[in-house]
Amino acid sequence: MLIERKWKKWFLFYLPMAAFIAFTLFPFYWMAITAFRPDAELYATWRQPNAAPLWTLHPTLEHFVGLMQTTAFPTWLWNTMLIAVVSTLISLVCGMFAGYALARLRFRGSEFLGTAIFVTYLVPQTLLFIPLADIVRDLQLGNTPWALMLTYPTFLIPFCTWLLMGYFKTIPKELEECARIDGATRFGAMVRIIFPVAVPGILSAGIFAFTLSWNEFIYALVFMASADQKTVPVGVVSELIRGDIFFWGQLMMGALLGSVPVALVYSFFVEYYVTGLTGSVKG
Amino acid sequence: MGGGRAAQDLHLSTERARVSRLTRALESEKLLATALLAPATAILLLFIAYPFVMALWFSLTSIRVGDAGEFVGLANFSKAIHDTIFRMAFENTVFYTFWATIFKLVLGMWLALLLNRHFRFKRIIRASMLLPFIIPTVLSAFAWRWMFDPTFSVMNWMLYHAGLITDRMPFLSSGDWAMWCAVAVNTWRGMPFFAITLLAGLQTISPDLHEAAALDGAGAWHRFWHVTWPLLLPVTLVVVVFSVIQTFSDFQLIYVLTGGGPANSTHLIATYAYQIGVGSGLLGEGAALSLFMFPVLFAVVWVQLRFLKRMDNA
Numbered sequence: 001m002l003i004e005r006k007w008k009k010w011f012l013f014y015l016p017m018a019a020f021i022a023f024t025l026f027p028f029y030w031m032a033i034t035a036f037r038p039d040a041e042l043y044a045t046w047r048q049p050n051a052a053p054l055w056t057l058h059p060t061l062e063h064f065v066g067l068m069q070t071t072a073f074p075t076w077l078w079n080t081m082l083i084a085v086v087s088t089l090i091s092l093v094c095g096m097f098a099g100y101a102l103a104r105l106r107f108r109g110s111e112f113l114g115t116a117i118f119v120t121y122l123v124p125q126t127l128l129f130i131p132l133a134d135i136v137r138d139l140q141l142g143n144t145p146w147a148l149m150l151t152y153p154t155f156l157i158p159f160c161t162w163l164l165m166g167y168f169k170t171i172p173k174e175l176e177e178c179a180r181i182d183g184a185t186r187f188g189a190m191v192r193i194i195f196p197v198a199v200p201g202i203l204s205a206g207i208f209a210f211t212l213s214w215n216e217f218i219y220a221l222v223f224m225a226s227a228d229q230k231t232v233p234v235g236v237v238s239e240l241i242r243g244d245i246f247f248w249g250q251l252m253m254g255a256l257l258g259s260v261p262v263a264l265v266y267s268f269f270v271e272y273y274v275t276g277l278t279g280s281v282k283g
Numbered sequence: 284m285g286g287g288r289a290a291q292d293l294h295l296s297t298e299r300a301r302v303s304r305l306t307r308a309l310e311s312e313k314l315l316a317t318a319l320l321a322p323a324t325a326i327l328l329l330f331i332a333y334p335f336v337m338a339l340w341f342s343l344t345s346i347r348v349g350d351a352g353e354f355v356g357l358a359n360f361s362k363a364i365h366d367t368i369f370r371m372a373f374e375n376t377v378f379y380t381f382w383a384t385i386f387k388l389v390l391g392m393w394l395a396l397l398l399n400r401h402f403r404f405k406r407i408i409r410a411s412m413l414l415p416f417i418i419p420t421v422l423s424a425f426a427w428r429w430m431f432d433p434t435f436s437v438m439n440w441m442l443y444h445a446g447l448i449t450d451r452m453p454f455l456s457s458g459d460w461a462m463w464c465a466v467a468v469n470t471w472r473g474m475p476f477f478a479i480t481l482l483a484g485l486q487t488i489s490p491d492l493h494e495a496a497a498l499d500g501a502g503a504w505h506r507f508w509h510v511t512w513p514l515l516l517p518v519t520l521v522v523v524v525f526s527v528i529q530t531f532s533d534f535q536l537i538y539v540l541t542g543g544g545p546a547n548s549t550h551l552i553a554t555y556a557y558q559i560g561v562g563s564g565l566l567g568e569g570a571a572l573s574l575f576m577f578p579v580l581f582a583v584v585w586v587q588l589r590f591l592k593r594m595d596n597a
Contacts, residue, residue, distance in 0.1 A: 017397050017408075020390075023471065024412055030437060031426040045434055053437045094326065097319035107316040115588065117323070120331045122584045124532030126553035127577065130560045130570045131337035132330065154330045157323050187309045215419045217535040218553075222561060233421035237539065248429055255422035266417045270410045273417075277476065278483040281521045 031259075034252040035063055042249055063249035073254060075228050076235035081261065083145050083231060084213040087152035091209050092202060094153065095160025100190055102161065103168035104176075114165070121158030125218050133222050147223040148231070152216060156209040163208075163279045167201030168194060200272065201279075207269045208276030214262045232258035341570035348564035359571035369572060372550035376576075379466055379551060380530045386470040387526060388519070391477025396507070398478065399485045409479075416475040424539035427468045431455045431540075458548030461541050465549060469536055473529070477522055484518035485511070524587045531583075532576055552576050 034042065036059040044053075067073050101107075102114050132151065133142075141147040171194060179189040195202070220231045227239060236254045240247050266273055309315045342359055345352035363369045398409055415423060430437050431454035439451040455461045488511060496506045534553040537543065543550040543558060550558070552575055560569015 013397060013400065013402070016393065017402075020394050020397065020412070021408065024415055024475070027423055027426040027430065027471070028414060028418070030430055031423075034426075034429060043435060053435075053440050090326075094323040098323040101316040101319040105312045105316040105319075107313045110316070113320060113324075117327065119584060119588075120327050122528050122580065122587075123331055123335070124528065124553075124576070124580070126532045126534045126556070127573050127580075128331065128334045128338060130556070130566055130573065131334040131341055133561075134337065134566075135330070135334055150326070151330050153326050157326060161323060185306050185310060186312075186315055187306070211417050217419075217421050217538075218557070233419050233535075236425065237421060246429075248432075248435075251425055252429065255425050258422050259418045262417060262419065263414065266413075267410070270406075270413075273413070274479060274483075277413075277416075278480050281480055281518075281525055 028259075031252050031255050034248065035256045036060060036253075037249065038062060039249060063253040066247075067250045067253050067257075071235065071239050071250075071254075072228050072230075073232075073235065073257070076230050076232045077257070077261070079145060079229065080214060080231040080233075080258070083148045083152065084210050086145075086149045087156060087213050088206055088209040090149065091153040091156035091160045092206055094157045095164050095205060096195060096198075096202065098157070098161045099164030100168055100194065103165045104173075104190075104194075117158050117161050120154070121162065125155065125216070129218050129222050132219070136223050142223060143225050143229050145229070148213075148216070148220055151219050151223070152213045155216075156212060159212075159280050160205040160209060163205045163276060164198065164201055166279060167198050171197050200275070203269065204272045204276035204279060207265065207273045208280060210265060211262055211273070338570045338574060341567050342574050344567045346567040348566065352567055355567070359568045362568065363572055363575065368547045368550065369552075369555060369575075371548065372552050372555040373575065375462060375549060376531060376551045378462060379469065379533070380527055382463075382466045383469040383473065383530050384523060384526055386466065387473045387477045388523060390470065391474045391522075392481055392519075394474065394478035395481035395485055396511075398482050409482075413475045413479060415472045420472060420535045421539050423472065424468060424536050427464075427471075428455070428540050431464055455541055456545060458545060461545065461549045465537055465540055468540060469530060469533065472536070473526055476526065480522045481515060481518060484515045488514050520590060521587070524583055527583055528580055531579060 033054075033056045037056040038058055038060045039062075041057060098117065102110060102117075136142050136147045136151070141150065175193055175197065176189045179193045180186070184192065215233075216231075217233050220234045221237070224230050224234060227235070230238065232254070236251060236258065240251045240254060309318065343354060343356060345355045345358075394412065398405070398412070402408075429435075433451070433454070433456055436451065436454065438454065439448070442448045442452065453460050454464050492510050492514075493506055496510050501509065532553055533551060534557065537549060537551050537554045538557070541549045543554050547555075552572060556569045556572035559565050559572055
């Protein structure tokens with residue numbers, strides 16, 4: 001073990017670590033205390049002598065009440081959740097099937113398909129949103145949740161496929177071969193033997209896909225028009241800025257409430273999320 | 284009664300024959316592979332390949348909302364090249380990608396090295412370090428915008444009370460400052476991705492190598508430069524490629540933070556394409572503007588693929 005002197009450890013470890021923690025978490029702290037701050041404290045200029053912006057003196061729920069009364073926030077939250085769950089499930093099923101085929105089956109063009117799926121992973125949404133809006137309208141999907149449930153898988157499937165393909169390759173082939181000798185079909189062996197063993201990988205892909213759909217913005221912004229169809233990010237952007245006026249209290253309350261569900265899901269599955277994150281780039 | 288039973292039996296046996304034909308067909312690797320790949324391929328063809336071809340077509344026409352337009356050749360592209368706002372947006376995109384990637388790499392590497400040590404509350408600290416990456420960018424960008432607010436900025440308050448400034452900083456009200464603010468927020472958001480992925484790489488490096496180097500008298504910096512860095516290089520390259528693609532095509536952060544302002548000085552390619560394509564309804568021009576991202580992204584992906592092949596062969 002390498003031994004360090006005490007002052008050196010403070011200087012090389014505690015100080016930088018504290019700075020990183022402050023830098024990373026301050027915006028969330030700021031979001032949270034602003035959400036409960038009455039307007040009188042919120043709009044005190046930065047040079048006012050009694051301004052104490054780092055703490056809220058008289059916490060209030062007025063922004064929560066305002067958000068609930070003047071906007072369709074609960075509906076946005078529900079839409080976001082529903083769209084994230086459905087698009088994650090679609091992507092997982094497609095990714096499990098495709099990942100298994102690429103990892104285990106021998107057929108012509110398998111290498112080409114693998115590469116093609118990987119390349120689509122790297123096509124950003126901002127390159128395609130204009131023609132895609134047209135396609136969504138032609139399919140009569142505009143302004144319905146299906147517009148997002150079917151387009152989100154475009155950036156989730158490639159990543160799920162790659163992650164799961166990698167995972168399936170680590171499962172010993174003998175496991176399937178035994179099942180096949182006992183009379184299981186290929187499909188049956190995949191569903192009943194391989195998929196259950198791959199649950200940790202599936203969970204990683206699922207959690208990662210869920211957070212990505214929760215975060216998506218440009219498709220939701222372009223495809224959803226009416227207030228009751230919006231997702232949280234789009235609703236917050238388009239309904240809480242009226243004209244040039246930012247309703248900062250409600251904005252921060254909306255941002256806070258929109259962040260909590262995804263943060264909760266993440267906190268329960270941190271290890272799986274990290275596996276998904278690090279696996280997503282290894283391919 | 285009896286006839287019904289016979290019909291039912293017949294129905295059942297044809298049903299069984301159909302099922303067994305299906306299972307037999309799925310025993311063929313080729314057919315099973317086709318069936319398993321069909322759903323993923325269908326979605327990717329319909330919502331990626333097809334819109335991509337359409338984008339190419341749109342960019343060659345004068346299509347706008349409610350008007351199919353006509354073929355105009357490369358007019359949209361030449362208009363873009365002569366558009367001063369677009370030139371600036373392109374430069375901004377390169378600037379933003381370059382600096383944000385550098386900062387994310389340096390800070391992410393530093394954070395990864397810190398997190399690779401043993402300390403108390405390690406799990407919870409590591410988990411909370413990923414929060415900027417988890418929380419929807421639009422929502423956290425609003426928190427930053429509020430922190431940069433011209434009148435009520437908490438940053439100005441802190442700097443003023445720390446005695447560092449006497450007048451407020453024009454965080455988002457000057458174009459140059461606003462670009463650097465966007466780089467800072469992007470760094471804040473993307474750094475955890477670098478840190479956690481590099482940390483996973485660090486954990487695969489055997490501590491024996493470090494001890495051996497230390498015994499040979501190598502200092503901390505030398506150990507990092509000659510042991511850690513070369514071993515981390517493959518992971519680093521992959522992370523950088525992913526980050527460059529994400530940053531180069533970024534939209535949401537600028538959309539919320541500055542909306543491209545002040546005076547169109549902080550547009551990225553994507554936000555300007557949105558303004559022209561969706562805001563003004565000029566679909567053809569908007570599609571052409573987004574396609575300017577393609578050559579850069581293509582080059583990056585090509586490098587990535589070649590690199591992956593080389594790693595496979597090695």
